[in-house]
Amino acid sequence: MQINNKLRNILPKVQKPARYTGGEYGQIIKDPAACDIRIAFCFPDTYEIGMSNLGMRILYGLWNDMPGVWCERVFAPWGDMEDKMREAGIELFALESHDPVKDFDIVAFSLGYEMAFSTVLDMLDLAGIPIRSSERDSLRPLVIAGGSSCYNPEPIADFIDLFIIGEGEEVNPEITELYRTAKKENWKKDEFLCRAAQIKGIYVPSLYSVEYNDDGTVRAITHEAGAPAQVDKRIILDLDEAYMPVKTIVPSTSIVHDRVVLELFRGCIRGCRFCQAGFIYRPVRARSKDLLIEAGKKAIADSGYDEMTLSSLSTSDYKQLEGLCDGLLEWCEPRKVSLSLPSLRADNFSMSITERVQKVRKSGLTFAPEAGSQRLRDTINKNVTEEDILNTCRTAFESGWSSVKLYFMLGLPTETDEDVLAIAELVSKVVYVWRAHATNKARGFHITVSTSCFIPKPHTPFQWERQISMDEYMARVALLRGALRSKSVSYNWHDADTSRIEAVLSRGDRRLGAVIESVFRKGGKLEAWGEYFSYARWEEAFAETGLDMDFYASRERKKDEILPWSVISDGVDVDFLWSEREAAYRGVITPDCRHGCAGCGASSMLKGGVCDA
């Protein structure tokens, strides 16, 4: 394809023009005349971020496997490109065909991060599509969304026609086939949405209305007849049988993760009380190692990549990890393909695995103790002891590693100054371990400590907690900074203001739609990026709508409060979450699922009801 003149004229004037052209090896090109459904898969961030996303790789392949369906990619343009596009009258287009997004049947957004909400509106607007569902009368384009942020879809309920809750391998084709019928038989949009709501895992916000108490909390959520009282997420029961992408698009430019990604399992056995992913992806379901080894080999041969990463929430918990690494390394080493294992725990860290894996290329080690004191680690159920952390560091340093990254959070429930200072004490013990045990001292030594601000997330035991204020956070940052003295230690901390907005959006209700729209109209977009985020814009938007950020971020929720996301279920009982919260406050840990089922409720989603922990 020749790039059209208008586009070709502006591309030399923007940064990284190749991210707007398409044409990559592995892209799927279909004949539009042979397709009755065109899907625009929209990732509300830049090309480099979106192309690294595993969900995108899976769903792109899955949708394009359907006959008559052509799924193309759309990413958010960087500011310079968006300005030039608006100036030249170029509407948002899909990469494969360069056709305008507004002409597609289904416009599907992947939502993994709440800060992307304003970018969703910006992309709809740049596409020439009315941003509110109520302003879109016809079936086409249908605007849908999926991804982890959809577990509380309320803040953007006014803009999205339907949400897909859970894993898409089965439900995405189901909703697409329903759409196909609707299109052929000329259904009205309302009719389609009512029928769609009957499909398990589909949440149609327009079929639910929310009433509020005077104090701003939710009084009631009522659903129209025919819509389910509760929307249960969809999961794939057998990952070995499910669609797994082997061929992927290989960007012609460099992106964040230029490598093959192998998804080992979904869910997590650990039950850390702050972690949303650990709960929403339950129950644990794993892929067999032989399947993964074959898929890994095919994916490398097909892509030409020289790096492969094993992906899961807690890779060291994959039961067949040693066998998998053996099988992969045997093939990777002679081909100079490196294997990386992020998401390792500091307690069952096996040096033998890491040594073999790092033989080809060595990278830094990262662990997330999350809290500095054992007391607080027990409270959040991150069952890693100081001994584990120090032993792991010792083995690493003895093997020649000279840098370690340690992640912590500040603002966890029940946290005190002592807990904050315990981070510094732990770090100094790590330094001591290096001095005592490092084999290669000449290389020097570096610890990077990173803290983020705790954000209470829906569907976790801490969903009722308050987030500490920005001032409180910065005070704890200062306290920690003062205590981290060593020259070998550097300390980074996440921005307080972005964390606050994320906290607001994570547990927001429908009224935030007006705020998000206001932020977008003031120029808000790409807010995950420091270059674009503006806290002042959010403050103005809140002032205009008369809503209060503290209500959403800093307020502790009551046990019997109706939470805005209560229509959505991830299979875990709310009572279980509450009892976990109580255990947290008593400082009692809940052992991991492999030590004994704690009865979270997710196993009922499995046939026969037993989870692969």
Add this chain to the structure above:
Amino acid sequence: MLRDRLLFVKEGRAIFISHLDLMHTFQRAFIRAGQSIRYTEGFNPHSYLTIAIPLPLGVESECEMLDFELVDGCSLDELPERLNGKLPEGITVLKAWKSERKFSNIKWLKLTGELTFSGAADCASKVRELFSSESVVVSKKTKRGVSDIDILPFVKDLSPENIPEGVRITAVVSAQEPTISPTDITAACETAVGAAAQNVLFRRLCVYDGDMNEFE
């Protein structure tokens, strides 16, 4: 010394792939095609790949050359077919052979370009007039900053032709020391016509040695 060399086309959507990214792209394409090429030794191995004359972003070419060293794989005759189909859209390998000649022998290159100037008439005559004068000075960005250079001595066989609302230029320009780029030709045409060009698309057609023999 004999080098493995291939000739490829870069056009269509591939014109915005940068020089460095093009190297990575070819590196992966060789792997995808099951061909082993030589890599450097050491901690962070990368492939030995050299491109003749870097192609500016946004310019097409049907005469790009890449040197590599095939360690294990098919014959050079079969290589184009193996690589095509493993490359991004817009990159096509035409042939592969062993060459003795160094890239530093490339002195001239032939290019063609179309520029539109809306509302301007008979651009071809204006361009011809400018290139018949004593000098053609353009501002050129070099590593040292911006400077004015006279490109006339480095442009030959320039034939402009009128096209609807613009001009088609075909010319032979100096390929190295100095490199006359499509930007330079565009700047000259803009001076001649007295207006900024709208749509511009250039394509390299062929490379030559100092004696104007086609380079291989």
